[in-house]
Amino acid sequence: QVQLVESGGGLVQPGGSLRLSCASSRSIFTFATMNWYRQAPGKQRELVATITRGGSTNYGDFVKGRFTISRDNTKSTMYLQMNSLKPEDTAIYYCNAVDPRGDNWGQGTQVTVSS
Numbered sequence: 608q609v610q611l612v613e614s615g616g617g618l619v620q621p622g623g624s625l626r627l628s629c630a631s632s633r634s635i636f637t638f639a640t641m642n643w644y645r646q647a648p649g650k651q652r653e654l655v656a657t658i659t660r661g662g663s664t665n666y667g668d669f670v671k672g673r674f675t676i677s678r679d680n681t682k683s684t685m686y687l688q689m690n691s692l693k694p695e696d697t698a699i700y701y702c703n704a705v706d707p708r709g710d711n712w713g714q715g716t717q718v719t720v721s722s
Contacts, residue, residue: 609631609632609633609637609704609706609711610632611629611630611631611632611702611703611704611711611712611713612629612630612702612713612714613627613628613629613700613701613702613713613714613715613716614627614628614630614716615628615716616700616716616717616718616719617717617718617719618719618720618721619692619718619719619720620720620721620722621692621693621694621720621721621722622691622692623692623720624688624689624690624691625689625692625718626686626687626688626689627643627686627687627689627700627702627716627718628684628685629641629643629684629685629686629687629702629704629713630682630683630684631683631684631685631704632683634680635678635680635683635684635685635704636680637706638704638705638706638711639659639660639705639706640657640658640659640660640704640705641657641658641678641702641703641704641705642654642655642656642657642658642702642703642704642705643656643676643685643687643700643701643702644700644701644703645696645698645699645700645701646698646699646701646715647695647697647698647699650698652701653667654667655667655674655687655700656670656674656676656687657676658677658678658685662678664676669695670689670696673690673692674687674688674689674690675687675688675690676688685702687700689718692718692720693720694720694721695720696718696720697718697719697720697721698718699715699716699717699718700715700716700717700718701713701714701715
């Protein structure tokens, strides 16, 4: 059973930046895709960004141009650089990694954007 641990969340003012990290207990080469999801209070969980083993990326329309997903295979860690944050970005952000046995999830990290 893989463990995924998110970090880097917190309180930031509108227009600010945060970098989230997702550390895996095993090599991230085992994951075909890794994703960041988020869930705001009273809303469904939504896909924020995806990165494949080969490095291809995709983003939700609501974050394009503001967020960047990346991975460091040597550190078994995935990142989400978030710039130009808006109050509507407030949510719990979850790391997800897909392997042949299915989905693996982290516990989430809270991001709050408020003045």
